[in-house]
Amino acid sequence: MQFDLPGLQQLMLTLGEKGYRARQLAEWLYLRGAESFAGMDTLPRGLRSSLEERFVFSQPRVLHKRTARDGTVGYLLELSGGVKTEAVAIPSRKRLTVCFSTQAGCALGCVFCATGALGLSRSLLPGEMLSQLAVVAADFADVRVSNVVAMGQGEPFANYDATLSALRMMNSPELFGIGARHITVSTAGLVRPIRRFASEPEQFTLAVSLHSAEQRVRDLLMPGLSSQSLDRLREALLFYMEKTARRPSLEYALIRGVNDSQQALASLLAFCRVPAPGFHVNLLTLNASGITLGLEREAMSGGAEETPSEAQGAEGRRKPLSTPSAGSSPPLSAALPTLQKAGPAAFKRFENGLTAAGVGVSRRVSKGASIAAACGQLACRSVELQEL
Ligand code: SAH
Ligand code: SF4
Numbered sequence: 025m026q027f028d029l030p031g032l033q034q035l036m037l038t039l040g041e042k043g044y045r046a047r048q049l050a051e052w053l054y055l056r057g058a059e060s061f062a063g064m065d066t067l068p069r070g071l072r073s074s075l076e077e078r079f080v081f082s083q084p085r086v087l088h089k090r091t092a093r094d095g096t097v098g099y100l101l102e103l104s105g106g107v108k109t110e111a112v113a114i115p116s117r118k119r120l121t122v123c124f125s126t127q128a129g130c131a132l133g134c135v136f137c138a139t140g141a142l143g144l145s146r147s148l149l150p151g152e153m154l155s156q157l158a159v160v161a162a163d164f165a166d167v168r169v170s171n172v173v174a175m176g177q178g179e180p181f182a183n184y185d186a187t188l189s190a191l192r193m194m195n196s197p198e199l200f201g202i203g204a205r206h207i208t209v210s211t212a213g214l215v216r217p218i219r220r221f222a223s224e225p226e227q228f229t230l231a232v233s234l235h236s237a238e239q240r241v242r243d244l245l246m247p248g249l250s251s252q253s254l255d256r257l258r259e260a261l262l263f264y265m266e267k268t269a270r271r272p273s274l275e276y277a278l279i280r281g282v283n284d285s286q287q288a289l290a291s292l293l294a295f296c297r298v299p300a301p302g303f304h305v306n307l308l309t310l311n312a313s314g315i316t317l318g319l320e321r322e323a324m325s326g327g328a329e330e331t332p333s334e335a336q337g338a339e340g341r342r343k344p345l346s347t348p349s350a351g352s353s354p355p356l357s358a359a360l361p362t363l364q365k366a367g368p369a370a371f372k373r374f375e376n377g378l379t380a381a382g383v384g385v386s387r388r389v390s391k392g393a394s395i396a397a398a399c400g401q402l403a404c405r406s407v408e409l410q411e412l
Contacts, residue, residue: 027053027151028189029196039074047198049075053151055199057158059083084155089163090395098397099159100404103128103152107145108404109177111156112397113164120164121171124156125402126187127178132212132248136235136277136363138313138396138403139177140248147183153190157200171206175231177402180209181217191228204228210275215252218260222267230264231306232257234274236283237295245282254295262298271301271384277308277400278366278374289377296383304384307374310365311390311398 027035032046048066052058061067061075087108088100097113112123128145130137156176161169172194174180180187191207194200208229211218221230236242243250261272276292278284296303371387378385390398 027149028193029198031189039071041071045071050193050199054154054158054193055161057083057155057162084152084159086159090397092392092395092397094391094394096392096395096397097160097163098392098395099156099163101156101159103148105146109145109148109152109156110397110402110404111159111176112392112402113160114391115164115167119170120160120167121173122157122160122169123173123175124153125176125178126153126174126180126183126190130178131182132179132246134212134233134235134246134248136245136279136310136313137400139400141313142177142403144178147178147186150186150189150193153187154193154199157194169200169202171208172202173208173210173231175208175210175399179212179214181211181214181221184217184220188224192226195226195228212246212249213252213257214249215256215260218257219263222264227268227270230270230272232261232272232274234276234292234295235279236276236288237291238283238288241283241288245279258295258298261303265298265301269301271304273304273306275306275308275388276374277310278370279310280364280366280370282363284366284370284374286373289374292374293377293381293383296378296381302383304386305374305378306386306388307371308399309387309389310363311393311400313363313400313403 032049033043036043036045052064058064060081061072064072082104084101084103086099087102090098095115099111101109107128109125109128114121127147129142130139131144133140157169194202194207195204204226208231210231212233235245239254375385392398
């Protein structure tokens with residue numbers, strides 16, 4: 025049973041209660057972060073006892089909290105079964121944004137992302153996503169959560185139903201009341217769910233992690249997506265734009281020597297040549313993921329020496345990237361094991377090129393890098409990271 029509002033309403037009916045009790049229960053569970061049924065004093069005593077008899081109470085436990093100088097707060101959370109995941113609060117003058125996780129770890133294994141190096145523990149339930157907001161809301165008692173982004177650990181569209189359930193409760197005026205346009209889902213680009221998302225009635229915002237418009241490069245960077253071609257992704261996005269008239273954003277972390285060349289820009293411009301509303305491109309600064317692509321280095325150099333920690337870090341988690349075939353570009357492959365953020369000139373070139381082609385473009389530097397809480401750094405650590 026899903027404990028979203030319709031699911032809780034169903035439960036209330038089964039228990040012989042009025043439907044509005046579902047909203048009260050959801051408030052206790054997801055808004056107030058209650059820790060027992062006994063304390064839910066807006067519910068009748070009999071109902072509290074029935075709930076206690078039927079359900080085990082489980083709220084996430086904050087194992088560790090770290091605050092960056094820029095105000096970003098990272099929370100390491102333990103969920104039922106000892107599974108760990110993370111949420112991040114990003115306060116600014118006008119907003120409080122929560123970046124929440126939809127899974128513990130991620131199965132897709134993008135080579136630039138620390139979450140990908142963890143592998144997948146399990147997908148989260150809607151309540152486990154909402155409780156991440158409740159944890160932040162309790163910590164920032166005077167500020168309302170204004171924006172949410174599904175950009176924490178995991179791939180939201182690999183956990184589609186639970187994520188949509190959670191988004192609806194975030195959007196519900198009876199619960200968090202966050203406007204749909206202030207709720208963003210970021211997908212690595214799973215094609216079928218993008219088409220499905222196009223048909224949802226709410227105006228949720230869609231972001232797609234593109235990172236390269238060249239198939240060969242994207243396959244190296246995002247090996248878990250290699251079965252979903254860029255052509256199919258583009259078609260799904262065209263369908264999405266036609267159906268919703270909304271503009272998805274394309275996330276593109278510029279990586280030196282990998283996806284920042286003139287040729288890479290030309291491919292991106294070709295990808296962006298679509299009818300209105302068109303794409304908006306977010307150029308991201310690559311964050312230090314703290315992972316070492318030891319296996320890949322071995323695969324590409326034919327067995328270079330590794331330190332034990334490198335071998336251990338990559339062991340069993342990532343597939344080795346294929347050794348470049350004769351005639352393919354050695355500089356790209358050689359650049360992969362030591363991913364570095366691109367320099368200012370590349371940012372300028374991409375910005376100018378996209379603007380000249382009439383494509384909206386912004387730069388995004390994610391906050392929280394000093395506490396390993398920025399995009400691509402969520403690996404259940406409580407350590408500090410060095411800047412790249
Ligand atoms: N799985 C989803 C959402 C979680 S990742 C996705 O991939 O979109 C959230 C965002 O962090 C994505 O835009 C992803 O591309 C970006 N990201 C991952 N690793 C990064 C890194 N090292 N530096 C900058 N952004 C990164
Ligand atoms: Fe998973 Fe997204 Fe990280 Fe890729 S970038 S490994 S899809 S969380």
